[in-house]
Structure formats: structure tokens, C-alpha cells
Amino acid sequence: MRLWKLSYTSTATAPHDGARHQLDEICSLAQVQNALVGITGVLTLHRGKFAQVLEGPESAVRALWQRIIRDPRHHSVAIVADGPIFVRRYSDWSMAYREPRSFLSDQLDDILRQTAEVVRAMNATWH
Ligand SMILES: Cc1cc2nc3c(=O)[nH]c(=O)nc-3n(C[C@H](O)[C@H](O)[C@H](O)COP(=O)(O)O)c2cc1C
Secondary structure, three states: OOEEEEEEEEEEOOOHHHHHHHHHHHHHHHHHHHHHHOOEEEEEEEOOEEEEEEEEEHHHHHHHHHHHHOOOOEEEEEEEEEEEOOOOOOOOOOOEEOOHHHHHHHHHHHHHHHHHHHHHHHHHHHO
């Protein structure tokens, strides 16, 4: 079974305090449910927008995704990344809450690493 990563952003339906409360509820439930199906990842909330990274067996990620996109606690869901991965980034967390700054810092690390890999591959092709 392929290891899959899906990340997305969405807009919280509830205003700020309500969304913050929902975030806590979602994390508590997700920590239990995700562990049962081998999903790990992180979730954050910034200015009324959720951002989440899900990683795990492709079928489990897709099944969870179908539930998440129907969840009335958010709307305007937009996929950021959807594809196979070789290693998990959040192997210790069935679903961790991260402050937006820390969430972004992790994502930036990934983007910089991927960019470096692409540049290396292009250089190897040209030389
Ligand atoms: C932003 C957001 C992130 C969510 N992340 C997860 C998650 O990682 N794991 C999970 O089981 N449910 C997550 N949920 C909740 C699911 O949408 C759904 O309510 C939950 O899985 C229960 O589904 P069920 O009632 O079909 O069992 C999330 C919901 C939202 C709004």
C-alpha cells in the first residue's frame, strides 16, 4: 500500500472562538480515529482558515478525505498537495495541533527540500 500525503486549506464556518473550540474537538477525535487507521499529520487554524496535512496509507487518507470534505464545520476546501511520499514527516503524531508559525515553518522546510531535489535532478540531466 502506497504512503500518501494530502494537505489542504479551508475556511472555518464558525467565527474565531467557535472555530478554536471546534479545532480542539477535532484534534481530540482525530488523535483516536487516525491512530486506528495509520494516519498521522498536523492541523492548524489561522485567521479563520484551517490547514491540515494528512499522511498514511492511500486508501485510509482517501476515506478520511471523503468525510472531511463533507464536514459542515468548514467550507471552501482547497487541496495544496496530493501525492505519494516515501517517509512520514509526522510519524509521532496521529494528529498534532501546531501554532500557525510552526506549521508554516515545517511546510517551508518541505518546499525548500523539494526545490533542492528538483534543482539537483535538473543539474544531473544537463551535465
Ligand atoms: C478541518 C477538519 C479536520 C479534520 N480532521 C480529521 C482527522 O484528521 N481525523 C478524523 O477522524 N476526523 C477529522 N475531522 C472530522 C471529520 O470531518 C469527521 O467529522 C469525523 O471523522 C467523524 O466522521 P464520522 O461521523 O463519519 O465518523 C476533521 C474535520 C475538520 C473540519
